[in-house]
Amino acid sequence: MSERRVRRATIADxxxxxxxxxxxxxxxxxHAGTVAPETARHVRAAIETLDYxxxxxxxxxxxxxxxxxxxxxxxISGYYFASLLRGIAGGAGTYGYDLLIYSAQESATYRTAFQYPVGEQNTDGLLVFTDGLPEGELRRLHARGxxxxxxxxxPPAGLEIPSVTTENKASAYRLVDHLIGVHGRRRIVFLAGPEEHEDSHWREKGYxxxxxxxxxxxxxxxxxxxxSDREVARATVARLLRDGLDFDAIFAGDDDSATGALTALLEAGRRVPEDVALVGFDDIDIAQHLNPPLTTVRVPVEQIGREAVGQLVHLIRTGEADLLTLLPTQLVIRRSCGCNVVH
Amino acid sequence: MSERRVRRATIADxxxxxxxxxxxxxxxxxHAGTVAPETARHVRAAIETLDYxxxxxxxxxxxxxxxxxxxxxxxISGYYFASLLRGIAGGAGTYGYDLLIYSAQESATYRTAFQYPVGEQNTDGLLVFTDGLPEGELRRLHARGxxxxxxxxxPPAGLEIPSVTTENKASAYRLVDHLIGVHGRRRIVFLAGPEEHEDSHWREKGYxxxxxxxxxxxxxxxxxxxxSDREVARATVARLLRDGLDFDAIFAGDDDSATGALTALLEAGRRVPEDVALVGFDDIDIAQHLNPPLTTVRVPVEQIGREAVGQLVHLIRTGEADLLTLLPTQLVIRRSCGCNVVH
DNA sequence: CGCTATAATGTAAGCGGTTACATCATACGG
DNA sequence: CCGTATGATGTAACCGCTTACATTATAGCG
Structure with a gap:
């Protein structure tokens, strides 16, 4: 352990x-320019010898x-994050880029001189998830090209920054339409995500x-x-039940809150889906393992990550990218809505 | 978007x-050496002006x-990963380090010349999770100090490389002891993790x-x-049930497999914990939201990440670190073992 | 008032690579 | 047999910053 550091070989060595x-x-x-095969062999041997x-x-x-x-x-949290990162890391690897990650939640107090530890000074391009960067910084980067x-x-108004996301409204519509049309529910609660969460707005619109x-x-x-949080959703649903609100279904804006809602319902002795039908959005890994298995909308999270990397690399290399990439979602009917699909 | 890149200011500008x-x-x-306050102000103004x-x-x-x-x-997958990364990212931020991440699953085919995209050439130190690096590469790095x-x-035999992990055997012992002593179970299934997973060995030993x-x-x-996988565990338990194996409890080596086991049990119409008691290990976020809530062992995942960064930074700066850091775990009794704890 | 310690700043040599350009052999065509 | 295109390799400037050392100005002191 206290092994002293070995001097590293340089290209001159x-x-x-x-x-x-x-x-x-x-x-x-x-692998650039021309080198005689014989010479190349010697060089490679030297590299090997010196572990250069x-x-x-x-x-x-x-x-x-x-x-x-x-x-x-x-x-950084939840299944969603892991899947997205998997896609991004995979994409970066495919294109031959290293991946530097920075989470805004970190106490960056030590950085006195310059605010953002990641940017033009150490990367060729940036992937920004939801509101990871303040608008000012985004504008600054954009102004610099x-x-x-x-x-x-x-992107904030006026900035033409490519973005990658999924289709939300149409599938939210279909989900709620399913609850009404197929299962005859009419008093449907919607559990909204946080204000800043754009997806939630569109899902509510579909609702x-x-x-x-x-x-x-x-x-x-x-x-x-x-x-978009289990505990929050659990508390909210518990309160609705306590208040005696009349409802026969819940459309949770995402699976995380669906999980919390389910817990609250079961704790209160309500049967799902008999008393209250429940549907979510995202299809996180755990959704199919809930009891009952959750009817939801599959969001291709990993693919979003890959696609975002693809767009970024294209932008870096050619200066162009699609302004909007909208990935399709897919209804996943399980049992929590009242359907009796064998899985 | 097709905005041309702006030339960046240099220190000379x-x-x-x-x-x-x-x-x-x-x-x-x-903030090194001595600079007259007046001069410093001018410099800062210039930096501001040029957005340097x-x-x-x-x-x-x-x-x-x-x-x-x-x-x-x-x-990259699961809740465990996200929590660990949160700890690591937080720790890195605290100490003022950037974080470069590399997942071995990436197809690194494009890298012809040198095998590992992360190492001495672009970092000051490495954090390696489970078997992320082949032994040869580990030895090479260690030899170089x-x-x-x-x-x-x-670490593989003979290499004195610091490692950070949790206590496993004692808590596995207590968990199983609880199933036997408190709930009178005697036919307890153990769902083991993959071979390479050291923790699993210790948990089995405790069992x-x-x-x-x-x-x-x-x-x-x-x-x-x-x-260590929901689907694998589900399939395994389904098979055990089909085979008519006699058992009254399951100790899953980790919560992910506990989740799969639970699904299989419910699908087969077994009541948990009445027919079969179930306990896991890790206390992933979802554990408390399962139905019934899962009795398990809390592993301080995020703290492991922070601690690992701390050790690494210490190693980088002083050349020394603790050879083994073992973080304590804690029994979390919920309902899946048969206890009737109100939550 | 001259001398020296100290503060403030500048000069320039690296750090370890890449690459435009120069150089040198060799092969080939007329 | 000579001129030239081509392949192989070397020379050295440059990328943008840090820092040891040199230099200069200023102040304190006997």
């Missing part, structure tokens, strides 16, 4: 050992690109339109805060 | 505008340290010792593969 210039070594490493690896920072400085993309997150792609978040289509008046008392 | 040398600008940026940020690679090259730690993962800290993984302590013979038929 390799050149010396192989009896060539550093330029030739560089050519071998990067190019110093990344030196390459970055000389090439003027970092080969790294940055990922900015407001916070720095590549940025947003995930699950639309409202489905009710309207069936000529069911919107009852404000049925729209409550789910917070 | 700032120096020029402020009418000082680059050395002085550097001193201001790094130091080029990270140039700093790295000049200082000979990257201020970055690398995290290597075999794969490069700082590495292992998480949930012991065996608890049985022995109660003079219950070990029945090999009761030890089955849980795979």
């Amino acid at each position: 390799v050149a010396g050992l192989a009896g060539v210039s550093t330029a030739t070594v560089s050519r071998v490493i990067n 690896r190019p110093h990344a920072a030196a390459q970055v400085l000389a090439r003027n690109r970092t080969n790294t993309i940055g990922l900015v997150f407001p916070e 720095f590549p940025v792609v947003l995930i699950h978040w639309s 409202r339109q489905a009710l309207e289509a069936h000529r069911i008046p919107i009852d404000g008392a049925l729209i409550a805060a789910g917070g | 700032v120096a020029g505008l402020a009418g000082v040398s680059t050395a002085t600008v550097s001193r201001v940026i790094n 940020r130091p080029h990270a690679a140039a700093q790295v090259l000049a200082r000979n340290r990257t201020n970055t730690i690398g995290l290597v993962f075999p794969e 490069f700082p590495v800290v292992l998480i949930h993984w012991s 065996r010792q608890a049985l022995e302590a109660h003079r219950i013979p070990i029945d090999g038929a009761l030890i089955a593969a849980g795979g």
Whole structure:
């Protein structure tokens, strides 16, 4: 452990050992230019002998690109996060980029001089999830022509920044339409996500339109805060039950709150789906393992991550990307809505 | 979007505008050396005007340290991962390090010259989760005196590499002892994790010792593969039920398999905990929301991440770290074991 | 008032690569 | 047999910053 650090070999060491210039070594490493096969072999042998690896920072400085993309997150939690990251890490690997991640929740107090530890100074482009970056910083980056792609978040007014997200409204509509049309529910609670969560707005819109289509008046008392959070949703539903609110179904804006809602319902002795039908949104891993298995909408989370990386890389390399990438979702009917699908 | 990239200001631009040398600008940026307050103000104004940020690679090259730690993962999934990463990202932020992450599952085919995209060439130290790195690479890094800290993984024979993990055996023992002593179960299935998963071995050891302590013979038929995976566990338990194996409890090696086991039990019409008591290990977020809420062992995942970063930073800075950091766990009794705790 | 300690700042040599350009052999066509 | 295109390699400037050392100005002191 207290092993002293070994001095690392440099390209000059390799050149010396192989009896060539550093330029030739560089050519071998990067498969650039022309090198005689014999020479290349010597160089490779020298690299092997010295256990040489190019110093990344030196390459970055000389090439003027970092080969790294940055990922900015407001916070790290839940299944959703893991799936998305898997997609992003996979995408980055595929395209040959390193991945630098930064979570806004970190106490960045130590950084006195410059506010954001990730940006033009150490990456070739940034992936920003929801409101991970304040608008000012986003504008600054955009003004500099720095590549940025947003995930699950639309750019602030006036900024043409590509974004990648999923279709929300139509599937929310179909879900609620299913509850009404197939299962005859009419008093449907909607558990909304946090204000900043755009997806939630669209899901609520789908909910409202489905009710309207069936000529069911919107009852404000049925729209409550789910917070995209198990505990919040559990508390909310517990309160609704205590207040004696009349409802026969719950559409949770996301599966996390659906989970909390389910807990609250069971704790209160309500049967799902007999007394109260329950549906969610996202299809997180756990959804199918709940009891009863959750009817929800499958959001291709991992694919969103991959697609975002793809757009970013394209933006970095060509200066262009699609302004909006909308990935399709899919209804997943299980048992919590009242259907009797064998799984 | 097709906005052309703006040329970035360099330290020389700032120096020029402020009418000082680059050395002085550097001193201001790094709060090093002595600079007259008046001068410093001018420099800061110039930085502001030019919207200057130091080029990270140039700093790295000049200082000979990257201020970055690398995290290597075999794969990205589940609640466990998110919690651990939260701890690590938080720790890195606290200590002022950037976080470069690399998942071994990525197809690294494009990297022809050098095998690992993360290592001495672009980080000051590495955090390796379970078997994220092949032993050869680990040995190479260790031989070079490069700082590495292992998480949930012991170093291969002969390598003195610090590792951070949790206590497993004693709590597994207490859990199984609880099933036997309090709930009178004697036919207890153990769902083991994958071979490479060290924790699983210790948990199994705790299981065996608890049985022995109660003079219950070990029945090999009761030890089955849980795979640390919901689907695997579900399939395994479904098979055990189909085979008509006699058992009155299941100790799942981790909560993920507990979840799968629960699904299989309910699908087969077994009541939990009346017919079969069920306990897990880890206390993932979802555990308390299962029906019934899961009795398990709380593993301080996030804290493990923070602690690992702490050890790594200490190792980087001083060349020393604790060879083994074992964090304590805690029994969490809920209802799936048969207890009637109100939650 | 001259000398020296100290504060403030500048100069320039790296850090470890990449790459435009120069150089040198060799092969080939007329 | 010579001129030239081509392949192989070397030379050295440069990427943007840090920092040891040199330099200059200022102040304190006997």
